[in-house]
Amino acid sequence: MKFLGLIVKNIGRNAIRSILTALGTMMLVFVVTLVWAILAFLNVALSEKNANFKAIITERWQIPSQMPYTYASTLCEGAATKPDDVRPMDSMTWQFYGGSIEKDRAKRGMNNVLFAFSLEPIKLLTMMDDLDNLPSATAAVFGKSVKALQDNRQGIILGRTRMETLKKKIGDTFTIYSMNYKDIDLEVTLVGEFPEGRYNNSAAINRDYLLAAMDAYQQKNGKPHAMANKSLNLVWLKVPDSATLGKITAQIESSPLFSNPQVKCETASSGIAAFIEPYRDLIWGMRYLLAPAILVTLSLVISNSISISVRERRSELAVLKVLGFRPNQILTLVLGEAILIGALSGLISSCLTYGIVNFPPPYGFGGIKFPIAFFAAFSIPLAALWWGPALGAGTALVGSFVPAWGARSVKVSEVFSRVG
Amino acid sequence: MQFSTAENAPTFPTVWRHKKVVKTSAPREQQFSNMATRNVHPIVRVNGIHKYFKRGSEKVDVLNDLTVSVPEGEFLGLMGPSGSGKTTLLNLIAGLDRPSSGEVWVGDNLISQMSESQLSAWRTRSIGFIFQFYHLLPVLSAYENVELPLLLLPLSKSQRREQVTTALDLVGLKDRMWHRPGQLSGGQQQRVGIARAIVTDPQLIVADEPTGDLDAKSAGEILNLLEEVRKILNKTIIMVTHDPRAAERADRVLHLDKGRLIEDIVKATTGSV
């Protein structure tokens, strides 16, 4: 690598041009990284786990889904009625309860609201994504929180960020003034916290408490609460394989129990697929038009800059040849320059993109909001840290090859007979 | 100039010499003491070469049936009107181009038959080039410019440093080692060019109008330096020039016209060919 110094010095020769090329590369790598991150995210979201996956049951014709709570017990059995009907391995019901710890409506805002899953506490350990495979130490701690929620019907578990925002600590008791269950305000005690991670902003309450509060309302007011018939938002089922899922789906969809409103049963990925269906052309365009177009542009930017620099240096390259540099060494020098610029600016760009997108505020965006199904935000995968440099280096190689080949075949006798 | 006698002349470490393809015919000391023997061993032999270039469909003859022999240690001048083929001849001798027909021998090497990559390797070790416009790389310091050809040889960093400082010392620019070409005068740049030409300790140095871009005073200094390189390091030098004063320094001057040798002036002081 005796030539590395020479390569670096040549990059420094026209600093402005090198910096502009690097900036161009960085911008384009940034865009490609975002596009690829979205595509990679969709790939993961759309790919079905092939065993022990989850199905979601929702109201068929309406978003948001609001089903009568009476559906819960039968749906949790996969609508199995006969002895030879198939049943899911596990299940979970979700009711969304949103409220604020601030009584005064005018003062409600991001730092006093919370949205809670109302569920059967034990399901937090078996049915929630990422909480069902915690490292054992974390699982033990979280297990205690779940136990506490189970023992104390009026308990609540909060994510860490939410806890900080609300300025509550474990043991605190406070009232949540409901926003979607009119007049059903809940007095809760903070009994535990979610493990660090995707549930940092979440909250969970015991479903028994919400159901009891609705019964109390009915007793007090002599009529059921307006939400009584539509408090069940989702039912999750865990199934061993897609054959079982098929059977359960058939049981549910053919059951007379779920006719008003009708329900549908699908997997997370088929749900997402249905959701992004309208954007299919857009995603196709991103994958097959936008991303390649950016790569081509990137190569052209580099090609242009290297061509100019080779043209300017024709006689210098000829001198190197005269001194005995072989054609392939000249090729290496020129390619090396392009690849170094490409790889470095790719690396810088992908590190910045990674940091800015993924780090929580105030350093970054804390993920890009992407309202598909239940994914709150998505982040740039760690792999982007090598995509960036690889992308920069790869396009630099492609872009600089033609000018570098030109440099390689500079004929010294021609250059000097004209100069001399 | 700083080296007036052979005794205090710098010697190159020449660590790679034993690997060289070209063998010198006589021990160095003998060549120093007995300059007359050089006439017996021509280092360059050009035998009946033709060179033409194609311009479109037209063939342009540049050199016609040219035969030249250059003894080891000679300072040869090449003169002639513009377009007479001086640079072309120099390029053929230095292995930058190949003749259309005929043979070019340098030492024991038939360079007119070598492939391009053989020529590249051969040039690094065997030829030093000096150009009219110096052709130093502007981004490199004087030191780094002189070091360039050494990067192609199997030398360690410290071996390279030794060679480079010896060469820069010889041209009197040791104190300007870290200056870039832009910070040096024309004459100084040409000295760096000379240091680069001698740093690999080649047998033959070719110079195409080395004083063509310099004022009379700097030109005189460069010519003194070339003479010294010839005397102290016992190099063979072939120099193209338009300047009669430069030609005067040569042992022998060849005149080219329209690709033919028209005159072969040998100075009485340096003996006959």
Ligand SMILES: Nc1ncnc2c1ncn2[C@@H]1O[C@H](COP(=O)(O)OP(=O)(O)OP(=O)(O)O)[C@@H](O)[C@H]1O
């Ligand atoms: N690569 C080339 N292709 C075509 N023609 C060439 C090439 N190199 C040289 N020539 C032609 O060959 C002839 C001799 O050129 P050369 O450079 O050897 O002349 P010269 O004696 O060095 O002239 P000057 O004193 O101007 O440097 C010129 O007519 C030139 O145009």
Ligand SMILES: [Mg+2]
């Ligand atoms: Mg010429």
